Amino acid sequence: MSYEKLVNHYNEHREKPWKEWLEFKEIFPKPGKQGLVGLLKSKKGPTYVFKISQYLNYLVHHESQVMKGLNELSPFCPHFCKGVGTVECDVNPEYRKGGNPFEEAKLTVVKEVMLCEYLENTTKLYNIIRADVKEDALYSTIKQVLLALAFAQRSQNFTHYDLHSNNIMVKKCNPDVVFLYVLDEDNQFCVPTHGLYPIIIDFGFSYSKSMEDGPLWPSMGHTDVGFTSNQFDPIADPKLFLVTVSGEIKEKRKSKKSKRFRNVVKNLFGKLDIDWTNGWDNGNKSAIDCVAELIGEYNKTSKLFDEYEHYCLDLVQSLIILPLEEQNYSNVHGSYTAFLEEWFKIENQISSQFYNLYILKGLVDAARFVTAAYLDPRTRNAAIIDFQRKVIERVNSVVKFCRTIGLNFEKMLCGILLLARGIEGILFDVMFSKTSRKEKEYSKLPLKSIEQIYAAVEVNVDDTYVYTEKTSVIILDSLNKTTNIYEIPLESLDDINDLNPIARGTYIYDLYKR
Known part of the structure; x- marks a missing residue:
């Protein structure tokens, strides 16, 4: 279908x-x-x-x-x-x-x-690397991934952050299909597929501009290894992808071409402080670890926030709206304490921490729903009533006997909103510092864009495909947001085959536009 x-x-x-x-x-x-x-x-x-x-x-x-x-x-x-x-x-x-x-x-x-x-009839790139697949097809797939990232970076400020060979599915196509990637009027690249093309999956750590002006949904618990899912990073994906794939190729393929590929990757990213087994940054403390360090000592009552601190903070931080903004967090401990005083009145009646966490998530959702109304003095009282109703509904959905009489719902609501603001201030400072260090590190790299990185791979890892009358060029046109099929004129085939592969894309695109 x-x-x-x-x-x-x-x-x-x-x-x-x-x-x-x-x-x-x-x-x-x-x-x-x-x-x-x-x-x-x-x-x-x-x-x-x-x-x-x-x-x-x-x-x-x-x-x-x-x-x-x-x-x-x-x-x-x-x-x-x-x-x-x-x-x-x-x-x-x-x-x-x-x-x-x-x-x-x-x-x-x-x-x-x-x-x-x-995605039916696909296999993981992880298996392709280990299978009896020709090298041209393997390296074509790698090049296609890089150009897919170029499209996504330009269009969506997209960063996957977990782009390894198990998160790339590979599908078969006609071996004479050639993809022509039109990035803009000055950049067009051809990649012969050799019968395979990749499909990227699993975006649980990803960032894209579609997240802007929305809640901070993703966890900030993996920023230590470079997964800064709140913002765009142009180097993170090619770095992790090429480092991990080159390591797998080294293990399974011993050809001269694979050695050249590994050398290219080493030259591209050798100046970065990373773990070369997985492409991760060598960090030791995540952004949410920093939040926990600053506020953890003020938790005197809640076992939930003590035992499942990161899970709880992941929920509360979803009240933050991206992009992160600078906030005063000098009194974050006060808002944390105020919220926990009311929260404990619920938690103390429920033995299951799973259901406590489920209720906390519902409470956060309720706070998000009424935030705008609560900040407006004209609708504040109605917002508090709505918040109270939603919290009680959530409690009653999983617990038969839980007394909510005596809860100060306004104190609870105000406390969690101020807590989220304080957490935003901490995250802003931590991420500003991390991003500044990262930019200095990236400035030392020989190539700094996905297009340049692709070109380095293309030039050093040659492709043996010969263009013939059977070749079918599929034009992936980001300028006009269309896909078109183009048959190369027979009289142009020799000229194309004589060109350096990096120049063929522009040549064929010019033919297509005539």
Whole structure:
């Protein structure tokens, strides 16, 4: 089924209870770092890939927002998995590993579930590296990934942050297909596919401009290794991708071409302080670690915030709106203490920390919903009433006997909003310092753009493809946001084959425009 029909089917049914039109099919055997992934089958239509966070956080909100932005590239770029939308589903919090997370249970929780296209008949780049695949096809796939990143960086300020070979699916195509990437009027590059093309997946750590002016959904708990998911980083993806892939190629392929490729990668990123086994930065403290250090000592009551501090802070920070702005946090301990005094009145009555965390997430959602009204003196009282109602509804959804009489809901609301503002101030200072250090480090690199990095790989890792009458050029045109097929005039084939591969893209593009 085409992607357009997939989306239309979703839009026709999205307002219905999910069980009326979707049913569980299977769960994939190896979960990701953050999410459970499997298949949901529409009862009268297509199959979707679903993703549920393994934790009580905003992974699905974050990832679906990133994919929404990347979907804008789909008319001219086939290299990103396309998102469809989200649905709310009842999930069994005690489901068994490998089982059905949607199975009936005495008590379920409502979770946001992301739906995206099902990439059939694909294999991971990880397996391609280890398989008996010709080197031209392998290095073509690597070059295609780099140019896909060029499209996404230009269009969306996109950074994947976890771009390794297990997050790239590879699909077969006609071996005589050549992709012509039109980045702009001055930059066009041709990549013969040799029968393979990549599709990038798993955007749980990613950043794109579609996140701007929205909540800080992603965790800031991985900034120590370079996953600064709140902002754009032009070097992070080519660095992690090429470093990890070159290491895997070194392990499995001993050819002269693979040695040249590894040398290129070493020359490109050798000045960076990174772990060469995984491409991560050699940091030792994340941004959220810094927040925890500053406020942790003021928690005198809450076991939840003590035992699951990072999970709790990930929830609270979602009240921050991107981009991060400078805030005074001199009294962050006061707002933290004030909030915890009221929160403890709920937490103290509930023995399960899972349900406490579930209630906290609902409380944060309620605070987000009423923030604008609360900040307006004319609607403040109504906002407090709405907040109280939503918090009580959340508590009652999982606990039969929990007394909320005696809670000061305005103090709780004001406390968590001020706490979020203080956390934003801390994060701003930490990330400003980290970004400044990173920019100094990047300034030492010989090449500083994705296009230059691609060109270095192209020039040093030659391609043996010969253009013939069978060649079919697919023009991926970011200027006009279109995809077109172009057949090269027979009289031009010899001229193209005589050119350096890096120059063929511009030559063919000029032919196409005549």
